[in-house]
Amino acid sequence: MTAFSIDRSELDSLFQALKKRGYEVVGPTLQDQAIVYDYIESSAELPVGMSDEQEAGSYRLKKRSDGALFAYAVGPHAWKKFLHPSHQRLWTVKKQKGDLQFISEKPNSIRYAFIGVRACDIAAMQVQDKVFLSGTEKNYFYKELRENTFIVGVNCSHAVSTCFCTSMQTGPKLLSGFDLSLTELIENERHIFLLKCGSKKGEEVLQELSYDQAKPAEQEAAQKLIENTSQQINKNLDVSNIQELFYQNYEHSHWEDVAERCLSCANCTMVCPTCFCTTVEDVSDLSGDHSERWQKWDSCFSLDFSYTHGTGPRRSSIKSRYRQWLTHKLATWIDQFGSSGCVGCGRCITWCPVGIDLTQEVAALRGIQK
Ligand code: SF4
Ligand code: SF4
Incomplete structure (x- = not known):
C-alpha cells in the first residue's frame, strides 16, 4: 500500500470530505473522565493531549504535553454501540377498526464514518460480521449500517496493561478492514499523519485532501512506533489447544x-x-x-x-x-x-x-x- 502524509490541520478537511458525502462522523471524545465514542464536528472535539492508564478494574486519564489526538487505548465503548445498538425497535402493531396492523421496522439508513478505529476493533467487527451476516438468516439492521460505514483506522501508539491483541493476532498494526488508515507522528514541532488507502472509497476521499507522498524516514518512524507499541504489550493469553x-x-x-x-x-x-x-x-x-x-x-x-x-x-x-x-x-x-x-x-x-x-x-x- 502506498503511504501518504497529511498535516494535522488536514484532519478537518477529512471530516468535511466525509460530511460532504453524507456521513455522520463519529469518533473518540472526552466525557465523564473517559474516552467514549460520539458524534463529532471537528478534530478539536477529539481527546487532544490525552492518554490513559488501565489495569484490571481501573481506568484513569492522564494529560500529555504534545497535543496528540490518538495516544490512548480503547475505552469503555465499542463500535457495536452504533452497528448493533443496545435498543432496536423490531416492529409495531396497531389496532385499526378491529384489525391488527403489523409494521416492520426499516433498517436505519444513517451512514457512519468511524474515526480512530483500532486494529482489535476492526477484528471485532469482522467477528460480528460472521455472527450477523453469515448463515441463512442475516441481521438486516446490522447489514445496512455495516455496509454504509466508512472506517478510518488508527495504528496504536500506546498500549495499556490490559491489552493482549498480540496474543490474538489482531493488532496493534492495522492490516485490513479500513477505508483509510492513519498513523500519528509527532516529532519536534511537526505533527503529521501517515495515511494509507484500504478501499476505492478511501482513495476518493484522499483526493479531496492536501497530501504528499510519505518520505522513507516518515514510513520508518511509523513502523518503529507500531513496533514500540507491540513491545509495550506484556499481557499474554496462551491460545494453544x-x-x-x-x-x-x-x-x-x-x-x-x-x-x-x-x-x-x-x-x-x-x-x-x-x-x-x-x-x-x-x-x-x-x-x-x-x-x-x-x-x-x-x-x-x-x-x-x-x-x-x-x-x-x-x-x-x-x-x-x-x-x-x-x-x-x-x-x-x-x-x-x-x-x-x-x-x-x-x-x-x-x-x-x-x-x-x-x-x-x-x-x-x-x-x-x-
Ligand atoms: S465484569 Fe464480568 S467477570 Fe467481572 S464481576 Fe461483572 S460479570 Fe463477573
Ligand atoms: S478482551 Fe476479549 S473478551 Fe474481553 S472485552 Fe475484549 S474481546 Fe471481549
Whole structure:
C-alpha cells in the first residue's frame, strides 16, 4: 500500500470530505473522565493531549504535553454501540377498526464514518460480521449500517496493561478492514499523519485532501512506533489447544474460585466488542391500541438469560454463568463461527469492578499461577 502524509490541520478537511458525502462522523471524545465514542464536528472535539492508564478494574486519564489526538487505548465503548445498538425497535402493531396492523421496522439508513478505529476493533467487527451476516438468516439492521460505514483506522501508539491483541493476532498494526488508515507522528514541532488507502472509497476521499507522498524516514518512524507499541504489550493469553482446555475442564475446581469473586454484573459483556446477545421486550401504551417489540442487549450473566419455561434458569449459579461466558468466548465460538470470540482488546479486564482477568483465569485452568 502506498503511504501518504497529511498535516494535522488536514484532519478537518477529512471530516468535511466525509460530511460532504453524507456521513455522520463519529469518533473518540472526552466525557465523564473517559474516552467514549460520539458524534463529532471537528478534530478539536477529539481527546487532544490525552492518554490513559488501565489495569484490571481501573481506568484513569492522564494529560500529555504534545497535543496528540490518538495516544490512548480503547475505552469503555465499542463500535457495536452504533452497528448493533443496545435498543432496536423490531416492529409495531396497531389496532385499526378491529384489525391488527403489523409494521416492520426499516433498517436505519444513517451512514457512519468511524474515526480512530483500532486494529482489535476492526477484528471485532469482522467477528460480528460472521455472527450477523453469515448463515441463512442475516441481521438486516446490522447489514445496512455495516455496509454504509466508512472506517478510518488508527495504528496504536500506546498500549495499556490490559491489552493482549498480540496474543490474538489482531493488532496493534492495522492490516485490513479500513477505508483509510492513519498513523500519528509527532516529532519536534511537526505533527503529521501517515495515511494509507484500504478501499476505492478511501482513495476518493484522499483526493479531496492536501497530501504528499510519505518520505522513507516518515514510513520508518511509523513502523518503529507500531513496533514500540507491540513491545509495550506484556499481557499474554496462551491460545494453544484452547478448545480442548475448556472441554476437558468443565468441572475444574477453578470455576468455583472465579464464582466467589464474580458479581455477575454483566459489565464484561456490555463492554466487549464481540458480545452480541439480546432479548426482546414488548411494550404497549395505556390506550391498548398500540404495541411495540424491542430488541435489547442482554447478557449470559443475567439469570433470566437461560430461563426455560417449566424448568427455570438453566444456569442458576454464577459459576455456570462465568463458565458459559468464557467457554463460549474462547472455545465454542470457534465451533460456531470459525474464529475466537475474543480479540484481546482488554475491555472486560479494565471494566470488571473486581478486576477479573480472563487471561489469568485461563492460566489457572492450565495450572499456571500468574
Ligand atoms: S467477570 Fe467481572 S465484569 Fe464480568 S460479570 Fe463477573 S464481576 Fe461483572
Ligand atoms: S473478551 Fe474481553 S478482551 Fe476479549 S474481546 Fe471481549 S472485552 Fe475484549
